[in-house]
Amino acid sequence: MSTTAKTGIDMEKILEEAKKKWSKNPMLKPRIAKVTVNVCLGEGGERLLKIANVLKELTGQQPSFRKAKRTIREFGIRRGENIAVAVTLRGKRALEFLDKALEAVGRRLKFSSIDEYGNISFGIAEHISIPGVKYDPEIGIFGMDVCITVERPGFRVMRRRVKRVRRVPRRHRVTREETAALLMEEFGVKFV
8 A cells, every 4th residue: 555655645556546537537547748848047148048959859849938027136136137938838748748857756745736627737857857868067957947837638628729629628627636646656656
């Protein structure tokens, strides 16, 4: 019996219940909609450009730069200055990167990091812990945030242009337990 230490939730029971539910109706099985990777440096310049190149090599996609919203003199940040890079991955690229990112954290996540809508975020303290990445002394070591957005099939009715639904009902949203079951089944994640 595997239970999370702090919450006392039986993860095997959650996985079995989810599999039963998904076998009865495959449209209820959630899927990974997108994976967002964010690296916030807090300063612009040449180092941020090098980090963007490393992120491009890791994800296979061009990252976009994020600007500072306001000036903070104590940190030397000016409004409008590039201080971060982010990439949004979908489909096959998202799954490939997610597998590497989970390997970097030892395939162990906190159950409390899943929000009420089934999305989960975790951080990677050192980018060199991702398999296949080598240390570059010019860049140094940086961390990154990985956010996973999980949704069910048919969720696009909220985003379409024609006959847009005002909101997706609560019964069609993904729960914390379903996200945990999905990650345990597809990626072998253990929750602590």
